[in-house]
Amino acid sequence: MHAKGQAMGSEWKDMEVDGATKRSMPFRIYDGSMQGKKSPVVLYFGGGSFLDKDRNEESPIARVFANSGALVIEADYAQPSENVFPKALEFAFAALRCLSSKRKQYGGRRSLLLVAGEEAGGNVAAGVALKARDQMPNEIDGQILLSPLIDPLMATASFREAEATGMRDRWTEGWSHYLGSGGGYCHPYAAPGHCSRLSGVAPALILTSQDDPLRDEAADYAARLVAAGVEVTSRVLPACQGWTQIYDAGAMAGCVPPDALRAEFEGFIEGLENRTSCF
Template identity: 45%
Template sequence: MSPPTQAQRDEAERDIGLPVRVFRGPAAPTALVLHLHGGAFQQDASNCHDAVARLLAEAGAVVVSVDYPTGPAHPFPAALRAGFRALQSLATHRAAWANRRARLFVAGEESGGNLAAALAMMARDQGGPALSGQILVSPMLDPCLASASVRDADAGPAGCRLADGWHHYLGAPELAAHPYAAPANASRLARLPPALVLTAADDPLLDESLRYAERLVAAGIEATSHVLPAPTGWPGALGTNTADECPCAPIARRLFSDFLAQTALTTRPPLRAEGASR
């Protein structure tokens, strides 16, 4: 397996409207991924690990990781709107980022997983861009924080960090009922793209991640979930150096690669008119 790719600034970030880092693997890409970092809606990209983006690039994608607005000054729906504009831009200019037939995905971990799930809903409701899949790594989906896995972690800093993140992101308590803000509360899950959901055995977000995958399957969506044997600190533990790589990193890389390959069999590449740069 190749070593992690190097993050590079791309001048095309002006087409996105947000600062970006671009991750490219050694092989010709078949997928273009909009990646949204974690950080519980409170940290910008400079303070978050980039392990998920790197592993996705190694799995065969061009990964555009956006630094979306965070913190109490940017409550819902600021980050979602910024992410959707970025998604539209990637769809329009996919030839400049990857190639004109590259299939489009959304991906994210923690708060970024929330945004990726919400973007999949928003793209469905807005009639596009068409997505080939959504990759959700321990997504923050339920502001109630009432699951057993959250309660088990509540004595430590993880529970407080999640609660603070939801408080800042929602701004007003009634927004917890909005499906784009809290995808766990969405009542309509039909017609969403295929989903890959990853979590870990000691993850505070374990229960809500698995429950969301189950609900997607019940709604007729192709969705698979995996519980990785990750150490404490997941998903940041994925970001260790290759010399002492977390044992869960090769597993995640393989699952990403398999998902990208499997969705190629069930989704069509974009038409030239949809994917060409204007």
């Protein structure tokens, strides 16, 4: 491992995540941690509508988290799993187990451990948080869901805005590919928006924007988490502050919100730190 506080390139490297099955997956590290500080460790999953398999570009979202002082590990669940359920969720969860077992190497014994993702990666992060509640209780400290793609029905009022962005067909194709014929449509880890048991999951930061077709399903998930007794910070950012993996480059010109995202992330981390210091 590299020394804390050193800059490190974010090239992809394969890492074994399950020795019993010799399962490995690509990881990319964005290190913004500071020497001597218990920096948060974030396991991050990128978007791509369950269709993209190549993640050559750096994630601007992961970079924002790192610039806030976090150690961010981006796990490429898509390539080894071919973006299908349950393999994608299994790889993502194996990454969490691996990171949890090596927490002292990456952060520290007292470092917060979070899962995060945007769009399809938000679905995976939400699924991992649910599975962690069931199989690794109290192991993760928070989940960050950015415009999560969590409802395969695609029937919300805001989803009709997908017609204008050209994303409806892509998301329809993505859901079909991800769920396939394996019955994932009814599985709470595959479609967290339809999960009926949400109590006990990690505190959540859920962000979307006024012009986001996924706005309503994100807001509904946030409300249902609150009703289940989960601590939630939910924000609808102003229009033109959606996420780069959802809108095309032309539509997103000048709209990437690093300052707003950084402020929300840092506020969420501060709240989690205050919460854990009380126990």
